[in-house]
Amino acid sequence: MSKLLSLIFGDLANVAAVAAAVALAELLVDVGRAGMGGWLLAATLIAAGAWLAARQ
């Protein structure tokens, strides 16, 4: 079960990075800037990927 959870979620930093990116994107959707939300989500995830890579 722990292997399955690890497969799905990764570690806490991974979950936190995705949650923060989606929350930011949802904020833009809520204020009527849905068209920008996707690219902000992508930019946040690239930054998160760089941060996670630098930690390894």
Next chain:
Amino acid sequence: MVSLTAHVGILSATFLAAAVEWVEAFTVVLAVALSVGWTVAGTAALSALVTIGALVTLGGGALDLSADIGWIRLAIGAFLLLFGLRWYAKAIAREAGRKALHDEAKAFRETTVALAHAEHRAAWVVAYKGVFVEGLEVWLIIVALGHARGMFLPATGSALLALLVVAAAGMLLRAPLARVPENAMKSLVASALLSFGTFWTLEALGGRAAWPLGDVSIVLLFAVYGAAGWMVARALRASAAAWQEES
């Protein structure tokens, strides 16, 4: 209606992602086969595939019962982001020299040594576990990529085709698939998973208005993720080299 771009993209992403997992599974099976024989390795691999097949059937059917496609898309999009981000960060770290490249030949040698005095039953479990865990990842990829666009069966076919291609290639080579540039493939697959995850997550939150360019956005996202990952890896490598020179 799924556009041709999305259709080809989903099938290609499923094929590549599944191929990466099957390569890892085949390495374990090959190690077991050469240690205790193809009968043990073959039956274990087949049993694991039957288990995965049952999960695909049951899992796909269970998801079909759900009415709200928006929630499914959001859940699947978030899953793809979680899964893709991990691969993305690992691929960048490996490209930047911060993490050792996954060595299939080393994994093969270690598994062979571990099995030298093992009972056949233990060897069977090793092969079963290897195929099951990797097959489970393939199943999650199939559900994630195929279900949201009503392409569950084509995605399953694509993953099975990847299995046949990897198995055929592996049998022909008769050696660990160390020559497969795994990190390059993982980097491409991670970019593809993040692209679909980003697209579906925002589509679930903001509707079609979230992507004014439609499905073409997936291709653009893939290019952006790929280029950015390459640049980040180069930057990390350069900063590590500069730090070594200073110290």
